[in-house]
Amino acid sequence: MDATEETQGISSRVKFVVPMNVETLHRRRRPAKRKLKTSPMISVIIPAHNEEAYLRRTLNAVERQNYRRNEIIVVANGCSDGTPSVARDHCDNLILMAEKGLSRARNMGARAARGEVLIFLDADTVLEWDALESVARQFTRQHAAGTLKGKPEPERWIYRLIYFLKNFEHRWSLHPGSSGVIICWKDDFAAMGGFDERLEVMENSDLIRKLKTLGQYLYIGDTAAITSMRRYEKGGTVRGCALWFKLWVQSLFSSVRHERYETVR
Secondary structure (H helix, E strand, O other): OOOEEEEEOOOOOOOOOOOHHHHHHHHHHOOOOOOOOOOOOEEEEEEEOOOHHHHHHHHHHHHOOOOOOEEEEEEEEOOOOOHHHHHHOOOOEEEEEOOOOHHHHHHHHHHHOOOOEEEEEOOOEEEOOOHHHHHHHHOOOOEEEEEEEEEEEOOOHHHHHHHHHHHHHHHOOOOOOOOOEEEEEHHHHHHOOOOOOOOOOOHHHHHHHHHOOOOEEEEEEEEEEEEEOHHHHHHOHHHHHHHHHHHHHHHHHOOOOOOOOOOOO
């Protein structure tokens, strides 16, 4: 696959900054039940920071999708390994960003996207072969945000239990979140200002919370995203669960803008 390539330096930070009156206007005029063509263009946006060990498998899974109206955008951010080389022949658009930054990379990819539907996919997350088809069929203008059923890899019993609970929360909207996949409409994403680039943790929940003011949250359970449990494997299950619980509680009562994730590769 031939990729177009774009290089972005530190000074070229992308932010979706939308005045409140434009955001309000979009909310009022949003075509919640407008009928679109049955085959929307889907842009799969993959931010990748030093992901050469995982990225090829992720890209191969997107290339094998039976739904062909899609494009793959990889945003290699702050890489010092072979991530760009892995991505170059397996994506439609490779964006090189000089600095590391998950939210900035996602915003950059969204800016370049040609699709009506955006799927933000973690670089260590593998889609089942029919995932894009399920999204195209089920994600309508009644929905503003969504995710897929998550599966852990490896499938140790403790990881299966974690994802059973996580999927249960997502299915019943007890905590609308993501399992390595966030689905939204491009115009909604822009109207809500995209990802908050000041956040390094809970940025997914922040975006979904904003999007839910525009429409429903959709959990798609007839296909799955298989996500690496490397953070739990390297840091320990107890430590990993404790970190998530701490951040969740903290987000309810205070800001998490100063919190940072330890990079695990």
